[in-house]
Amino acid sequence: MDLRQLKYFLVIAEEGQITGAAKRLNMAQPPLSQQMKTLENELGVQLLERSSRSVRLTEAGQVLRDRAEQVFELLDTTRKELKDFHAGIRGTLSIGTVASFGVALLPEYIREFREQYPQVTFQLWEGDTHRITELLTSGVVEIGIIRSAHDENIFHSISLPPEPLIAAVHRNYCEIITDRKYLNLADLKGQPLSIHRRMESLIFQSCIQAGFEPAIICKGDDVRSLLAWADHGVGIAIIPRSAAELVPTAHLDIYEIVNPRIELPQTIIWRKQGYISAQARGFLQKITEIVSGSTGH
Structure with a gap:
């Protein structure tokens, strides 16, 4: 071959x-x-x-096909790394991210980074945590943004503020509509819930602690599908707050879930071993500044 x-x-x-x-x-x-x-x-x-x-x-x-795409992407990345080796903070930065983070939150980090380093361009790969760690290990991406646990022997990490889950409810769903901006977790007892498959354990355990077993009618891999179901009045979508705008609609009301809040961890990871480009180092420095509350301005 x-x-x-x-x-x-x-x-x-x-x-x-x-x-x-x-x-x-x-x-x-x-x-x-x-x-x-x-x-x-x-x-x-x-x-x-x-x-x-x-x-x-x-x-x-x-x-x-997946492996071949990674091979050619890695070759392209290697060429760019060697070309930009002495060029300072420029070139292409490859980032792997869970999908909703890449749509809703990552652009804000990128905007602040490019204010300081406008010559950097980006390659964006999306997938679940397993996919992102695989891309990191194979060298296709330099930086990963995940929502699950990672191997601390392999990856460095920066913890980002956790993201709360919200409930997206069709406005004609009278059983749960309220004038409040939030729902107590117990308000979801007996309600048909659509959830992301990888959030099942977190949601299930939170509901059990609140005194009930959730009525899950759908488990999926894409929050956009869950939102589409809710938009058609099929169940209540439980999704990350950053994903609420992924499906433009005037039919859904968004409620924060409280008592207790359900929060997803968010972590930036990168390999402990191997080459890390100047642009990746600059990006990690900027993220550290943002997370610590100092943007460097």
């Missing part, structure tokens, strides 16, 4: 057909098909399910 074969494979995955991929690569179709068969034989797995007009990735093919 070499980089050329990986490139061919990625183009086929993107095009969804051998013919389109061959045209894009400016090569004949038979040699491209043979390269893929050679790759499959070498790896000992089927990567593509072929039909007369298209191809579809097998489960093994999906794994290889």
Whole structure:
């Protein structure tokens, strides 16, 4: 397996057909098909399910696609690091972040950072904590922003202020509508809740401590889907506060959950071993200033 074969494979995955991929690569179709068969034989797995007009990735093919994307991103990052080695705080900074943080909170940190370092550009990768730590370990990103525990033997960290969970409720949902800006956690007893899968344990334990077992009707991996359900009057979405604006709507009221509050930890992590660029060091310094209350202005 070499980089050329990986490139061919990625183009086929993107095009969804051998013919389109061959045209894009400016090569004949038979040699491209043979390269893929050679790759499959070498790896000992089927990567593509072929039909007369298209191809579809097998489960093994999906794994290889993810790894190939990381390989080429790492190569690109390495080239940029070497090019910018003596150039000071400039170049490209790759950041991995949980999705809602990347949409709602990260831009504020980026804005303050770019006021001081306007020549830095960014590559943004989104996913869950496992995905972010994997990208960090493989060197695809330099900085990760996560909401779960991490291995302190592998990563340095900066703790960010925890983020509270809120309840997004359709305005016609009369059973729970209130003039208050908040809901007591006990107000959610017996209510149909939609929650993020990775927050299940935190929410469940908080409800048990408040004296009831939550009525969870949906567990999902994307808070936008949970908000969409609530926007259509299906359940109450329990989501991070930063995610409340991800689905523009006039149908939802947002309530802070109190007594007790349910808060998500937020942590910036980076590898203890390995190269860290000047732009990453500058970003971490700026984050430290912001978190400590001193913006350096």
